[in-house]
Amino acid sequence: MKRRKFLRNAGFSGIASFTGLNIVFGANIPEGYEILGLQEPDPFKMFDLDSEMIVLNNKPFNIEAQAHLLDDKITPNSKMFIRNNGLIPKSIHADQWKLEIMGESVKEIKSYTLDELKTKFKSYTYQLTLECGGNGRSEFDPPAKGNQWTVGAVHCAQWTGVRLKDVLEDVGINEDAVYVGYHARDVHLSGDSSKEPISRGVPIRKAYQNETLLAYEMNGAPIPLVHGFPLRLVAGGWPASASGKWIHQLSVRNKEHDGSKMGGMSYRVPKFPVSPGEKVDEGDMKIIESMPVKSLITYPKTGATFKKSKILHIRGHAWAGELEVSKMEYSIDFGATWVSCDLERPLNRLAWQHFKADILFPQKGYYEVWAKATDADGNAQPMLVPGWNPKGYLNNACHRIAVKVV
Ligand SMILES: Nc1nc2c(c(=O)[nH]1)N[C@H]1C(S)=C(S)[C@@H](COP(=O)(O)O)O[C@H]1N2
Ligand SMILES: [Mo]
Numbered sequence: 529m530k531r532r533k534f535l536r537n538a539g540f541s542g543i544a545s546f547t548g549l550n551i552v553f554g555a556n557i558p559e560g561y562e563i564l565g566l567q568e569p570d571p572f573k574m575f576d577l578d579s580e581m582i583v584l585n586n587k588p589f590n591i592e593a594q595a596h597l598l599d600d601k602i603t604p605n606s607k608m609f610i611r612n613n614g615l616i617p618k619s620i621h622a623d624q625w626k627l628e629i630m631g632e633s634v635k636e637i638k639s640y641t642l643d644e645l646k647t648k649f650k651s652y653t654y655q656l657t658l659e660c661g662g663n664g665r666s667e668f669d670p671p672a673k674g675n676q677w678t679v680g681a682v683h684c685a686q687w688t689g690v691r692l693k694d695v696l697e698d699v700g701i702n703e704d705a706v707y708v709g710y711h712a713r714d715v716h717l718s719g720d721s722s723k724e725p726i727s728r729g730v731p732i733r734k735a736y737q738n739e740t741l742l743a744y745e746m747n748g749a750p751i752p753l754v755h756g757f758p759l760r761l762v763a764g765g766w767p768a769s770a771s772g773k774w775i776h777q778l779s780v781r782n783k784e785h786d787g788s789k790m791g792g793m794s795y796r797v798p799k800f801p802v803s804p805g806e807k808v809d810e811g812d813m814k815i816i817e818s819m820p821v822k823s824l825i826t827y828p829k830t831g832a833t834f835k836k837s838k839i840l841h842i843r844g845h846a847w848a849g850e851l852e853v854s855k856m857e858y859s860i861d862f863g864a865t866w867v868s869c870d871l872e873r874p875l876n877r878l879a880w881q882h883f884k885a886d887i888l889f890p891q892k893g894y895y896e897v898w899a900k901a902t903d904a905d906g907n908a909q910p911m912l913v914p915g916w917n918p919k920g921y922l923n924n925a926c927h928r929i930a931v932k933v934v
Contacts, residue, residue, distance in 0.1 A: 551563070568586070569586075571583055571586060571589055571591060571610075574754075575589075575591070575606075575610060575752070575754050576605065576606055576752075577591065577606055577607075578593075578597055578606040578607050580594055580597055581593060581594075581597070581606075581607065581609075582594065582678075582680065584675045584676060584677070585675060587717070588612035588613060588614055588615060588616075588717065588725075589610055589612050589616070589754070590610065590611050590612060590675045591609060591610040592609045592677055592678065592680035592681050593607050593608070593609050593680035593681075593682075593683070594678075594679075594680055594829075595679050595680065595824050595825060595826055595829075595830070595844075595927065595929070596826055596827065596828070596829035596830070597680070597826075598680065598682070598683070598824060598826045598845070599826035599827050599843070599844075601845075601882060602655060602684065602685060602686050602747065603683040603684050603685050604747065605685075605746070605747055605752055605755075607683070608683040608685060608755065609660065609677075609680055609681045609682065609683055610754055610755075611660050611675070611681065611768065611769075612714065612725075612754075613714070613717075613725040613726040613789065614714040614715050614716050614717055614724075614725025614726065615714060615715040615716075615717065615725075616714060616753060616754055617713040617714050617715065617753075617774050620713070620753070620757060620758060620774070622642055622750075622757070622758040623642075625641065625642050625758050625759065625776065626639045626640065626641055626776065627639060627640050627642075627645065627695075627742070627759060627775065627776060627777070627778065628776065628777045628778075629695065629696070629699045629777075629778050629780065630777060630778070630779055630780070631708075631709070631778070631779035631780035631781050631782075632702075632704075632780070632781060632782040632783075633701050633702040633704055633705035633706070633780040633781060633782045634699050634700065634701055634702070634780045635699070635700035635701065635702065636699075636700070638698070638699045640695070642744060642758055642759065645689075645690055645695070645742060645744070645759075646690070646744065648698070649690035649691070649694045649695060649698070650690065650691075650694070651688055651689060651690055652688070652689070652690070652691060652738070652739075652741065653686055653687065653688040653745075654686070654687055654739050654741065654764070654876045654877075654878065654879065655684055655685070655686045655687075655874075655875045655876060655879035655880075656684065656685070656686075656687050656739060656741075656762055656764030656765075656878050656879060657682065657683075657684045657764055657765060657847045657878060657879060657880045658682070658683055658684070658685075658762070658764065658768035658771055659681060659682040659767070659768060659819050659822070659847070660677060660681035660682070660767065660768050660769070661767035661768070661769060661795050661816050661819070661921045661922065662674055662675060662677050662681065662919070662920060662921055663677045663679065663680075663681035663682055663923070664677060664678070664679060664681075664913075664920075664922075664923025664924070664925065665677050665919075665920035665921070665923065666678050667913045667923055667925065668804075668913060668916055668917075668920040668923065669804065669913075669916075670804060670805045670916075671920070672917075672918065672919050672920025673919075673920075674919060674920060679824060679927060681768075682822075682824070682847075684845065684847070684879060684880045685746050685747050686746070686747050686748065687741055687743040687745070687746055687760075687762045688741075688743060688744065688745035688746075688748075689741040689742045689743030689744050689745065689759075689760075689762070690741065690742050691738060691740065691741060691742075692708070692735050692736075692740045692741065692742055692761065692778075693735060693736045693737075693738075693740070695742060696708070696735065696736075696780070699780075701780050702780075702782070704782040705732050705780050705781070705782060706731065706732060706781055706782055706783055706784060707729055707730070707731050707732065707780075707781040707783065707784050707785040708729045708730055708731075708732065708735045708778055708779070708780055708781070708785070709727055709728065709729035709778070709779040709781055709785030709786075709787045709790075710727060710728065710729050710761050710772030710775045710777070710778055710779075710787075711724065711727055711772075711775065711776060711777035711778075711779065711787070712724070712725075712726070712727070712772050712773060712774040712775050712776065713774040713775075713776055714726075714773070714774055723788070724787065724788040725788065725789075726769065726772070726787075726788050726789045727772075727785070727787025727788045727789070727790070728769050728770055728772065728785065728787060728788075728789055728790055728795065729761070729770060729772065729778075729779075729785045729787070729790075730761075730763050730766065730770050731784075731817075734763055734766065734770075734817075737763075738877075739764055739876065739877055739878050740761075740762070740763050740764075741761070741762045742759060742760075742761060742762075742775075743756075743759070743760045743761075743762045744758060744759055744760075746760075755773060756771075756772075756773030756774050756775075757774070758774075759774070759775050759776075760772065760773050760774070760775060761775055761778075764877075764878030764879070765818055765819060765847075765848075765849040765850045765878045766816075766817060766818060766819065766849070766850075767795055767816045767819060767921075769789065769795050784815075790815070791810070792810055792813075793808075793810065793813060793918050793919050794919070795815065795816050795919075795921070796813035796814060796815055796816065796919070796921075797813065797814065797816055797915070797917045797919075797921055797922060798812055798813060798814075798915075798917055798918075799812050799813065799814050800812070801915055802915075802916065802917065803916070804916040805916070806916075807918075808917075808918055816921060816922065817849075818849030818850040818851070819847075819848075819849040819922070819924075820848070820849060820907070820909075820914075820922055820924040821846070821847075821848035821849070821851070821853060821901050821902065821903040821907055821908065821909055821924060822846070822847060822848070822901060822909060822924040822927075823844060823845065823846035823847070823853070823856065823883070823899045823900070823901040823909065823926075823927060824844045824845055824846075824899070824927050825842055825843075825844040825858075825897060825899050825927055825928075825929050826843060826844040826845065827841075827842060827843045827844070828840070828842065828929065828931065829929070830928075830929035830930050831929075831930050831932070832929075832931060832932070833931075833932040833933075833934055834889075834931060834932070834933055834934070835933075835934060836889055836891065836892050836933050836934065839886045839887065839888050840886070840887045840888075840889070840931070841884060841885075841886055841887075842858065842869075842884065842885050842887060842897060842899075843882065843883065843884040843885075844882070844883055844884075844899060844927075845880040845881060845882055845883070846871065846880060846881050846883055846899075846901035847879075847880040847881065847901075848901065848903035848904070848907075849903075850878070851903040851904045851905060852873075852874060852877075852881070852903070852904045853871065853881050853901045853902070853903055853904075854902055854903060854904045855868070855871070855901070855902040855908075856868070856869040856870075856871040856881075856883040856899070856900070856901050856902075857869060857899070857900045857901075857902075858885050858887070858897055858898060858899050858900070859897070859898045859900070860887060860889065860895050860896070860897055860898075862896065862898070863898055863911050863926075866900065867885065868885075869883040869884060869885040869899075870883060870884050870885065871883045883899075889931075889933045891933075892933050892934055893932075893933055894930065894931075894932060894933075895930070895931045895932075895933060896928050896929065896930055896931070897928065897929050897931055898911070898926045898927070898928045899926055899927050899928070900926050909924050909925065909926050910924070910925055910926070911925065911926050912925060913925045
């Protein structure tokens with residue numbers, strides 16, 4: 529155990545961290561050979577993660593939370609899921625960083641240093657819900673390829689930055705502008721610098737919302753590298769893939785942006801319901817925009833045991849893309865009857881909402897607590913996994929936890 533830890537630690541600061549240990553037969557190491565002690569970087573140390581985070585993939589890093597880890601009202605850095613399509617950029621010099629605004633629909637190309645963005649424009653802070661479009665993918669049957677997210681690919685951190693619309697106004701954009709695409713500094717998995725791992729974005733109407741930020745701070749400090757340092761587009765309520773990390777260019781397009789992972793099956797769902805496993809033509813797919821209504825019970829942890837005489841205080845969060853959540857209910861009888869929870873208003877638009885309820889169980893035994901949110905348009909979470917789709921997006925089925933009452 530100790531030795532393993534030592535070797536894992538060694539992966540971060542390179543050979544030097546072998547604390548002066550001599551690699552006895554070091555002279556025999558062929559050039560370019562990576563010694564075992566330097567392989568397998570430890571994501572828990574690299575990203576300062578809570579020890580209960582779950583690593584789904586380490587090349588690229590994809591890491592999710594568990595429901596009970598998301599109990600904080602504002603998600604702390606150590607409990608935020610991580611989703612990368614490529615490799616995290618290595619050397620970033622924030623003092624030399626520039627954001628260039630270009631594309632067919634700008635009056636002229638303009639670029640800003642980080643300092644210019646910070647001093648020229650007013651800054652705003654919002655708590656914004658970002659959920660991966662593939663959160664819940666693991667429950668689809670037949671299974672969809674990709675990271676098998678369970679429930680933990682969602683976070684609601686506090687983001688500080690300038691409004692994208694203020695910057696676009698300063699640049700001057702043409703009337704024919706349709707979409708804003710981002711270009712970022714992460715590296716394609718192939719290492720090929722002519723390929724982008726991902727280049728998505730938002731339509732102009734989303735770009736012009738007050739809460740759509742060019743953010744340089746997260747939870748009151750510079751954005752951690754893995755979440756997009758030094759500059760990130762943050763478009764709350766939309767699949768988090770729209771929120772580009774490490775952005776250095778925005779392209780104001782006169783048509784739907786056609787960057788990497790905008791087309792084909794990526795971040796798209798069928799325009800009409802399909803049967804499980806059905807092959808769907810690319811032309812029948814549409815881009816995911818606002819995310820569907822969803823909720824999580826963050827206390828207690830599933831499987832917990834309680835005394836029958838005690839009231840159980842459950843709590844969690846609910847969110848509904850661009851809409852507000854208007855009703856939150858729980859059931860302890862497998863969905864036969866539902867009881868209202870106390871539901872708070874969001875701190876600001878596009879922030880998740882907190883709920884709580886007091887439950888007194890009728891007798892000892894095994895229970896499941898199910899949670900169901902309803903949005904302002906009257907759409908409720910389904911009890912079963914909804915609409916199968918080829919890439920396993922948008923599973924907003926009710927979250928449920930097991931409770932033992934003794
Ligand atoms: N440049 C860049 N931005 C990106 C990604 C990426 O791979 N590269 N992944 C996107 C996806 S699919 C998600 S779900 C979110 C994850 O954000 P997080 O890692 O900060 O939680 O970032 C989005 N922005
Ligand atoms: Mo994602």
